[in-house]
Amino acid sequence: MDLTRQRRMRQWGEFQVVRQKGQSAAGRYLVLGSLRDPSLSDRRFGLITSKKAGKAVTRNLLRRRFREIIRKHGDKLPEKHMVVTIARWRAAQATFQQLEADWIKTAKRLKIWQDPTSDPA
RNA sequence: UCCGCUCCCCGGGCAGUCGCUGGUUUUCGCAAGAAGGCUGGAGGAAAGUCCGGACACUAAAGAGCAGUGUGCCUUUUGAAAAAGAGGGACGGUGAUUCGAGAGGAUCACUGGAUAGAUUAGUGCCGCAGAAAACAGACCGCCUUCCUCGGAGGGUAAGGGUGAAAAGGUGGGGUAAGAGCCCACCGCGCCGAGGGUAACCGAGGUGGCAAGGUAAACCUCUCACAGUGCAAGACAGAACAGGGGAAGGGCUGCUCGUCCGUUUGAUCCCCGGGUAAUAGUCGCAGAGAUAAAUGACUGCUGAAGCAUGGGUAGGCCGUGUGGAACAGAAUCCGGCUUACAGGGGAGCGGCCAAU
RNA sequence: ACCCGGGUCGUGUAACGGUCAUUACAUCGGACUUUGAAUCCGAAUACGAAGGUUCGACUCCUUCCCCGGGCA
Numbered sequence: 001m002d003l004t005r006q007r008r009m010r011q012w013g014e015f016q017v018v019r020q021k022g023q024s025a026a027g028r029y030l031v032l033g034s035l036r037d038p039s040l041s042d043r044r045f046g047l048i049t050s051k052k053a054g055k056a057v058t059r060n061l062l063r064r065r066f067r068e069i070i071r072k073h074g075d076k077l078p079e080k081h082m083v084v085t086i087a088r089w090r091a092a093q094a095t096f097q098q099l100e101a102d103w104i105k106t107a108k109r110l111k112i113w114q115d116p117t118s119d120p121a
Numbered sequence: 122u123c124c125g126c127u128c129c130c131c132g133g134g135c136a137g138u139c140g141c142u143g144g145u146u147u148u149c150g151c152a153a154g155a156a157g158g159c160u161g162g163a164g165g166a167a168a169g170u171c172c173g174g175a176c177a178c179u180a181a182a183g184a185g186c187a188g189u190g191u192g193c194c195u196u197u198u199g200a201a202a203a204a205g206a207g208g209g210a211c212g213g214u215g216a217u218u219c220g221a222g223a224g225g226a227u228c229a230c231u232g233g234a235u236a237g238a239u240u241a242g243u244g245c246c247g248c249a250g251a252a253a254a255c256a257g258a259c260c261g262c263c264u265u266c267c268u269c270g271g272a273g274g275g276u277a278a279g280g281g282u283g284a285a286a287a288g289g290u291g292g293g294g295u296a297a298g299a300g301c302c303c304a305c306c307g308c309g310c311c312g313a314g315g316g317u318a319a320c321c322g323a324g325g326u327g328g329c330a331a332g333g334u335a336a337a338c339c340u341c342u343c344a345c346a347g348u349g350c351a352a353g354a355c356a357g358a359a360c361a362g363g364g365g366a367a368g369g370g371c372u373g374c375u376c377g378u379c380c381g382u383u384u385g386a387u388c389c390c391c392g393g394g395u396a397a398u399a400g401u402c403g404c405a406g407a408g409a410u411a412a413a414u415g416a417c418u419g420c421u422g423a424a425g426c427a428u429g430g431g432u433a434g435g436c437c438g439u440g441u442g443g444a445a446c447a448g449a450a451u452c453c454g455g456c457u458u459a460c461a462g463g464g465g466a467g468c469g470g471c472c473a474a475u
Numbered sequence: 476a477c478c479c480g481g482g483u484c485g486u487g488u489a490a491c492g493g494u495c496a497u498u499a500c501a502u503c504g505g506a507c508u509u510u511g512a513a514u515c516c517g518a519a520u521a522c523g524a525a526g527g528u529u530c531g532a533c534u535c536c537u538u539c540c541c542c543g544g545g546c547a
Binding site: 060 | 139140141168397410411412413414415416417446447448
């Protein structure tokens with residue numbers, strides 16, 4: 001799915017709501033936070049890459065890779081949800097495949113993964 | 122060919138599929154918008170923010186002081202910072218050379234934020250040492266006196282201290298010494314003359330007074346208003362104003378000036394409200410505003426590593442390997458810092474092999 | 476982005492350019508005590524890094540590194 005401007009979380013308040021009221025789960029390279037919001041018509045995604053993750057080059061690379069993961073797998077998450085992906089400091093050493101596998105694994109642990117091939121219901 | 126130094130340039134390439142972002146355009150749609158086409162999309166340092174500008178605002182960027190910076194000379198480029206070239210003085214290293222010595226000369230390479238410390242002043246120079254800046258007698262040397270152990274006087278040649286000790290070498294001289302005297306060397310002053318200038322300097326003169334520090338205050342010189350695009354300008358929407366104090370604005374000081382003290386400010390404090398493609402512009406031939414330039418696949422592919430050919434090196438073959446530092450946020454010019462590897466030019470070394 | 480401020484023992488702090496760089500708490504050792512606390516005595520531990528100026532640098536200058544802050 002496309003990660004256009006409408007699907008991005010863009011305000012400080014949105015991140016605060018997810019952080020305070022939502023659920024979260026940590027993987028090896030990243031942390032996922034999620035909150036159901038019935039007022040949404042679609043999914044919304046946010047990315048956080050702090051200075052602990054690395055310098056500007058590595059932070060940019062991590063955001064691009066997270067966007068690519070969401071582009072590939074974002075439609076497998078439930079609608080009307082806000083999902084925040086936070087990079088941990090170890091993420092700078094990971095490859096794209098490792099990040100992708102870790103993201104899916106963490107999403108399953110949060111029980112927001114809805115792959116139709118593995119979940120017939 | 123190899124090694125080193127200096128300067129300049131490049132900073133993996135190509136293709137496919139799927140995406141992101143700016144602009145433009147076509148079709149559909151009443152509109153919101155949707156789908157597509159074309160096209161622009163990171164760096165030499167985009168970094169640090171160390172300098173200089175552009176630009177914007179501060180009522181007028183008024184005067185003085187303070188403050189900050191600049192720093193040999195000539196010249197080129199430049200808006201300025203700055204950079205380049207040539208030269209001077211000073212210092213370092215090496216070689217050669219002159220001299221009995223003190224010391225000097227020449228050449229080569231090289232260094233630097235290179236104004237002024239002998240005249241504009243002030244400060245500081247700890248410890249050690251006898252004495253440290255208008256200085257100074259601890260030991261020693263010489264001499265006088267006496268109670269023979271000291272006291273007084275002379276003396277800067279020798280010792281020892283220190284980063285630095287008030288010229289040095291040789292001789293004369295003397296009680297011992299001392300520029301006290303002489304020769305030479307060094308130093309200061311004057312200076313014919315040379316050079317655009319920094320500066321050099323024939324020659325004369327002075328027994329010799331003169332330490333270091335200005336990245337200490339300072340003096341001279343030439344500059345500088347402050348604040349920074351989160352500067353600031355504009356549009357329209359919403360709401361609810363209230364209080365303080367006579368002061369406030371160019372922000373260190375003084376003057377000047379403007380606004381305000383009945384209309385209570387453009388200052389301070391408390392409270393309320395609102396926009397969502399950063400509200401628009403500023404803003405760009407990259408141009409965002411939780412911030413685009415990517416993901417995957419294939420081919421190619423530098424150094425390095427392993428191994429083989431070749432007397433050796435250059436070189437050639439095979440395998441492995443799979444690209445440094447790093448990501449624009451107002452723009453431009455410098456400086457500094459980080460950086461795998463490759464290419465080019467110049468200079469020097471080497472003289473082995475083909 | 477733009478603009479400021481600061482780095483000293485483990486922690487918080489002092490130090491006209493001049494001896495082996497203060498002080499408090501903490502740490503270690505000893506004394507006192509049956510033991511511990513408190514008290515007393517003693518000890519170890521630091522100038523963010525590299526250059527430069529100076530006889531001499533925590534201090535002055537330059538460049539890096541690391542923290543903290545302001546501003547729509």
